[in-house]
Amino acid sequence: MPKAKEKETYRSRLKAVGLRHTMPRERILSHLDRKNVHPTAEELYQGLKRKGAPIGLSTIYLNLHVLREHGLIYEFKDPKGETRFDGWTEPHAHLVDLETGKVVDLPLKDLGLDREAFLKEVSGKTGWEVKDFRLELRGTPPAKE
Amino acid sequence: MPKAKEKETYRSRLKAVGLRHTMPRERILSHLDRKNVHPTAEELYQGLKRKGAPIGLSTIYLNLHVLREHGLIYEFKDPKGETRFDGWTEPHAHLVDLETGKVVDLPLKDLGLDREAFLKEVSGKTGWEVKDFRLELRGTPPAKE
DNA sequence: ATCATTGCAAACTGTTTGCATCAAG
DNA sequence: CTTGATGCAAACAGTTTGCAATGAT
Numbered sequence: 001m002p003k004a005k006e007k008e009t010y011r012s013r014l015k016a017v018g019l020r021h022t023m024p025r026e027r028i029l030s031h032l033d034r035k036n037v038h039p040t041a042e043e044l045y046q047g048l049k050r051k052g053a054p055i056g057l058s059t060i061y062l063n064l065h066v067l068r069e070h071g072l073i074y075e076f077k078d079p080k081g082e083t084r085f086d087g088w089t090e091p092h093a094h095l096v097d098l099e100t101g102k103v104v105d106l107p108l109k110d111l112g113l114d115r116e117a118f119l120k121e122v123s124g125k126t127g128w129e130v131k132d133f134r135l136e137l138r139g140t141p142p143a144k145e
Numbered sequence: 146m147p148k149a150k151e152k153e154t155y156r157s158r159l160k161a162v163g164l165r166h167t168m169p170r171e172r173i174l175s176h177l178d179r180k181n182v183h184p185t186a187e188e189l190y191q192g193l194k195r196k197g198a199p200i201g202l203s204t205i206y207l208n209l210h211v212l213r214e215h216g217l218i219y220e221f222k223d224p225k226g227e228t229r230f231d232g233w234t235e236p237h238a239h240l241v242d243l244e245t246g247k248v249v250d251l252p253l254k255d256l257g258l259d260r261e262a263f264l265k266e267v268s269g270k271t272g273w274e275v276k277d278f279r280l281e282l283r284g285t286p287p288a289k290e
Numbered sequence: 291a292t293c294a295t296t297g298c299a300a301a302c303t304g305t306t307t308g309c310a311t312c313a314a315g
Numbered sequence: 316c317t318t319g320a321t322g323c324a325a326a327c328a329g330t331t332t333g334c335a336a337t338g339a340t
Contacts (some may be wrong), residue, residue, distance in 0.1 A: 013284055019294095019340055020294060020338095020340075021339075021340095022295060022296080022338080022339070023296095023338095024295085024296075024297095027297095039332080041329080044278070053248060053322095054297095055296090055297085056296070056297035056298065057297085057298095057330095058177040058296085058297060058298075058299090058330085058331075058332085059229045059295085059296055059297060061329085061330055061331070062295085062296085062297095062330095063295090063329090065226070065318080065331090066224070072267055075222055075226070076221075076222065077207070077220055077221065077222060079211070081213070081220070083222070083330095085331085095271060095275075097308095106271060109313070110270065110271065111267065111270055111271070112270065113258075118255065122256065122333085123284070124281055125255065125257065126240065126251060126255070126256070127286075127287040128240055128282070128284045128285060128286050128287060129284045129285045129287075130240075130282045130283065130284035131243065131282070131284045131285075132282075132283040133280065133281060133282045133283060133316095134279075134280070134281040134283075135278065135279070135280050136278060136279040136280075137267055137271070137273065137275045137277075137279060138275065138276060138279075139268070139271050139274045139275035139276040139277070140273060140274045140276075140310090141271045141272075142272040142273060142274075163316095164319095165313095165314055165315075165319065165320070166314075166315095166322080167313080167314075167319095167320060167337055168321095169320080169321070169322095170320090186304080186305080187304080189302090194309085199322095200321085200322085201321065201322035201323065202305095202322085202323095203306075203307085203322060203323075203324090204320080204322060205304085205319085206304085206305055207305095207306085207307095207320085207322095208304070208320090210306090228305095257329095270314095272335085291340105292339100293338105293339095293340095294337105294338090294339080294340095295336105295337080295338075295339085296336080296337065296338085297334105297335100297336090297337100298333105298334095298335100298336105299327090299332100299333095299334100300331105300333085301330105301331080301332070301333090302329105302330085302331070302332085303327090303328100303329095303330085303331090304327105304328095304329090304330095305326105305327085305328085305329095306318105306325105306326080306327070306328090306335085307324105307325085307326070307327085308323105308324095308326090309322105309323095309324100310316105310322100310323100311320100311321080311322090311323105312320080312321070312322100312326085313318100313319090313320075313321105314317100314318090314319080314320085315316105315317090315318090315319095
């Protein structure tokens with residue numbers, strides 16, 4: 001009988017790219033894997049420390065680097081020029097407030113966009129094999145009342 | 146009679162955002178305003194020096210910062226994590242080679258995409274007033290023969 | 291048992307800042 | 316003239332590295 005598809009855990013995601021599963025990595029991935037969470041390295045460190053997690057700042061840096069290289073998280077510069085990280089796994093774009101600098105996650109489905117279809121379409125038009133993409137929208141949010 | 150539309154020069158672009166026109170700024174904008182040119186601060190410095198331009202590295206940094214804040218240039222992290230700058234004015238996306246890290250400019254029209262129409266569409270769907278966007282496509286280029 | 295990973299402290303490097311001079315408007 | 320911009324050298328801050336201890340497979 002065919003093996004059932006494994007449930008996607010952080011452990012399995014790490015294994016898939018040849019990385020060992022460790023507490024720091026579990027904690028980092030888990031912390032980043034939420035909507036609208038894009039901390040700097042330092043903020044992530046403080047956040048984990050506050051939860052009582054024993055972890056070193058250099059371990060944070062090292063793993064952010066490794067995880068990014070393996071495509072498990074995304075690194076970007078916010079409008080203030082600070083380096084931030086994003087590990088939310090739902091396909092999404094970023095809405096960036098030009099006034100405040102705030103970065104908000106926008107699920108692609110809210111744009112009526114299908115990730116796979118888009119990748120295919122762009123691949124056809126460019127000749128490249130496009131495997132992933134990032135979309136950053138910059139502007140001002142609707143006035144709230 | 147209505148004044149004719151000014152030709153867009155670096156001077157006029159600087160003026161539009163309230164910045165003085167100076168030699169360093171002219172040189173930086175001019176150097177960056179080409180397809181497939183995305184230097185680091187250091188590379189830009191070396192490039193201008195090689196052309197015989199008298200300019201200081203701190204001036205480069207200062208102006209890259211100021212020009213970015215005013216939206217005249219774009220700053221991004223390449224796959225190696227280096228900070229690079231882009232000042233090409235034709236609306237375009239970035240094609241990033243996942244193997245080599247090379248970044249290639251792709252005019253939006255090659256994607257059959259109209260910038261203004263897209264901004265309008267996205268504004269409608271999100272409720273934000275979206276004024277600009279960045280699209281980064283990641284994958285592998287067509288095998289050349 | 292083996293070898294990747296951790297985490298501290300030290301080192302490093304890209305970037306920013308203080309300040310006197312200079313030049314754009 | 317007035318005020319912002321330049322650019323050197325010094326200071327800084329975020330990030331990386333060396334290495335002994337640890338822990339995942």
